[in-house]
Amino acid sequence: MSVSGAIRPAAPVRALNLALLVLYPIAWGAPLMRAGLLPLFGLKEISVLTGLQSLWASDVFLALIVALFALVAPMLKTVCLTLIHFGAIGPRGLPALRILGKLAMADVFLIALYVTLAKGIGVGRIETAWGLYLFTFCVLASLWVSHKTQQSHENR
Structure with missing residues (x-):
């Protein structure tokens, strides 16, 4: 049951995109990093969701904007x-996809996270956690799937 002129990229591209529907929410809850004030004290795990919770406590409007661009889009x-x-x-969804791609700021969020890790926090300690790699994979996979979908459309 497909619409006439449907864009059908290769099966692995479609499968990876379906996997992202599950992997994104896992990555949002997974620890991206562990941060602590001093090496003697325990490190606190930080995820996308815990970061949003902290932001929600201090600035609800900004938390909503970050949630929209980093999670919803x-x-x-x-x-x-x-x-x-x-x-x-069908192909009529491509303009919406382009807009969503521009709004989906997960890639920008990821770059900001890497800059934070590279600079450190000065007084404390930051360690990367497995969620950072999963989130990085999700962002890169999403960019690749979008590219392959656009390529499939252009090759029709």
């Missing part, structure tokens, strides 16, 4: 890609 982009891949909306 990337997930909507992934859902939109899924609908395009399986012919539910």
Whole structure:
């Protein structure tokens, strides 16, 4: 049941995009880093969601903006890609995908995180955690899936 003129990238591209529907939420809850004031004290695990919780406590408006651009837009982009891949909306969904791709700031958020890790916090200690690698994979995979989908459309 596909729409006439549906964009059908290779099966691995579609499968990876479906996996992102599960992997993104896992990455948001996974520890990105462990941070602490001094090496003698325990390190606190920080994830995307705990970061948003902290931001929510201090600035609700900013927390909503970050949640929109770092969580909602990337997930909507992934859902939109899924609908395009399986012919539910066809090529007419590509303009929406381009807009969502520009709004999905997960890649910018990730770069900011790496800069924070590289600079350190001065007094304390920061260690990377497995969630940072998973989140990095999700962002890069999403960019690749978008590229391959666009490429499939152009090659039709």
